[in-house]
Structure formats: C-alpha cells, structure tokens
Amino acid sequence: MISPINRAAIALKPAQLREARRFAVQLVYQLEASQQPFLSENTLSAFLSQNEVSNELNDFIKIISESVSGRREKIDALIERCAVNWKLTRIARVDLAILRICTAELLTRPEVPKDVIIFEGVELGKQFGSTASGSFINGVLDSLARVVALELNTAESESQTPKG
DSSP states (O other): OOOOHHHHHSSHHHHHHHHHHHHHHHHHHHHHHTSSSOHHHHHHHHHHHTOOHHHHHHHHHHHHHHHHHTTHHHHHHHHHHHTTTTOOOGSOHHHHHHHHHHHHHHOOOOTTTHHHHHHHHHHHHHHHSSSSSSHHHHHHHHHHHHHHHHHHHHHHHHHHSSSO
C-alpha cells in the first residue's frame, strides 16, 4: 500500500518536488513565526493562495507540513539529539524549518535514498539560510538519517518477531 505522502510525491517531477519542499519549508517557518502549534485548513489555504502555489504541489505540501505538525515532539527530539551541542532555541529558525521538513521526510519516506533528502535539505539551506547553513544542515541530517534508519529497522524487526 502506498502512503499518502508517497502518492503525492509520485505525481511530481523532481523539479516540482524541490519546489514543493521549498514551499513546505516556508509554511513550517511561518507556523513557527506565528507560534501556531498545528496546521489548520485556513492557514494552509491562505498560504497556498498567497504564494500562488500550483495545484499539483498542494497535496505534498499539505501532507509533509501536517507530518511536521503531528510529529513535532518526536521530530524536535531527533533534531536536538543529532545537533550535537545545539539546543533547538539556538538553531536559526529557517534552518530548523528545513531540518523539520527533512526529518519528517526521512520518517515517512524510507524508500527515498537518504542522500537525496540530505542533498535537498542542504540546497534549501543554501537558498534560505546563512553561509554556514548548508554545512550545518548536512551534518545534522547525516546523523539524523542514520538514527531514523536504525529506528525504522528496529521497529520493522520487532513487528516481524513472533509474539508468544
């Protein structure tokens, strides 16, 4: 069975997926800046219309942003665990939005090569962040990818172990 996020992603070309990630980062950043703990339909609709987002991108943006909102505590705990010597409050807000989007994607799309997600995060960091953002995001996402893969493999092997 194909997950909703993969169904949304399959319909997009790589350039469209890159653009959808860029919009998702902007939306997650906007939620953080306005201190909204979750994504409402009104906020999403307003964001999509204000930014003139093409209809093809809507599903991916919505699903990945909802994933960040719905798993925020877990995502933030993973980021803080992997951003050695960094508290979330010290991470630049735009870098944090990028890390949240990429972490959500690592958690929900294990079939996508981790290097693709890391590369996309680094590119977003270069586009939106400071001169150091790309390197910082690369290091954190590399560590995150290993931790998430380990967690997913552990969960998968536990679900396959017979109970008795």
